[in-house]
Amino acid sequence: RGKVLGAKWRAIGEKDKARYETKAAAEKERYAEEMKHYVPPVVESDDDDRDLVAPLVDAIRRADSGEEPLSPSSIGAKAWALSYEISGFVATLDAPPGVDATIDELPPFIRDTVNALPTLARALALAPEPINTQRKIRIPAAGVHRVAVVEIIASLLEIGVADVDAAVAAANVVPGSLSLVPAVAAVLFTHTQGSPLLCVATRVVCLALQSPTEALWAPLLGDGWATAAADAGVTPAVGAEDDANLATRIAKAATEAMELRPGLRDCNVGFVLITATTMRDLEGDEDPPH
Numbered sequence: 623r624g625k626v627l628g629a630k631w632r633a634i635g636e637k638d639k640a641r642y643e644t645k646a647a648a649e650k651e652r653y654a655e656e657m658k659h660y661v662p663p664v665v666e667s668d669d670d671d672r673d674l675v676a677p678l679v680d681a682i683r684r685a686d687s688g689e690e691p692l693s694p695s696s697i698g699a700k701a702w703a704l705s706y707e708i709s710g711f712v713a714t715l716d717a718p719p720g721v722d723a724t725i726d727e728l729p730p731f732i733r734d735t736v737n738a739l740p741t742l743a744r745a746l747a748l749a750p751e752p753i754n755t756q757r758k759i760r761i762p763a764a765g766v767h768r769v770a771v772v773e774i775i776a777s778l779l780e781i782g783v784a785d786v787d788a789a790v791a792a793a794n795v796v797p798g799s800l801s802l803v804p805a806v807a808a809v810l811f812t813h814t815q816g817s818p819l820l821c822v823a824t825r826v827v828c829l830a831l832q833s834p835t836e837a838l839w840a841p842l843l844g845d846g847w848a849t850a851a852a853d854a855g856v857t858p859a860v861g862a863e864d865d866a867n868l869a870t871r872i873a874k875a876a877t878e879a880m881e882l883r884p885g886l887r888d889c890n891v892g893f894v895l896i897t898a899t900t901m902r903d904l905e906g907d908e909d910p911p912h
Contacts (some may be wrong), residue, residue: 654842674704675734675851679741686744694750698779701770708777718782725785739793743802745771747855762858764819772822779829791837800850803830804841812858815889824893828900837883872898
């Protein structure tokens with residue numbers, strides 16, 4: 623189109639060109655004069671007021687109720703958007719708010735996220751279909767939506783406010799049988815692949831173990847949560863010998879790993895051992911948080 627217009631312009635006589643050039647010069651002068659007095663309009667951005675929690679909660683509820691089919695990518699995108707906001711806030715903290723801090727001192731979107739924890743916890747039970755590895759081995763899929771939601775939990779625990787820790791402890795994947803932190807811990811032993819989920823799950827468990835809020839880590843000292851996680855659909859089924867407390871499960875995983883060459887060990891073993899290191903450090907701490 624530009625070549626055609628250029629050809630037509632060159633074909634115009636000098637007299638006609640002068641007429642158009644005179645008009646162009648006048649328009650240019652008018653534009654320059656008006657720009658001297660131009661004041662750009664103030665555009666108010668609503669980025670700070672956007673609600674990132676409600677769309678995520680709605681998407682999880684629809685998938686959980688069966689109203690809509692599970693879409694890990696759609697829920698995951700919403701969860702990651704919220705996760706980035708929370709982690710951005712955590713990054714601005716020069717130090718933890720302290721034991722005397724309350725949830726009322728936190729930004730509204732953090733408080734909204736904490737209030738939404740009962741629904742966010744249900745995302746762990748929304749497991750995607752298992753996948754086949756390159757070796758044609760069927761393994762449980764992590765689900766990008768679950769990775770993002772567990773990342774939200776980790777970021778909340780990193781804030782270090784007792785009210786937030788208590789809310790995380792009170793959140794249930796299945797009321798009465800499976801709370802949030804044990805559900806996350808269960809993933810460490812059943813998902814042998816999928817580093818992103820294993821990485822963030824390890825963060826949650828280690829942060830819970832270091833929290834002064836006993837309700838966060840106390841369930842891990844008992845048994846039953848492995849079976850409850852499988853019954854809820856968070857993990858594949860486990861045998862009765864695996865339905866033990868955290869320390870016993872770590873010891874069993876480490877013993878089994880020692881019998882294999884490093885190249886043959888499952889991906890999750892390293893993350894399980896990181897959790898073991900946290901437990902050991904807490905046992906040797908002269909002034910532990912609990």
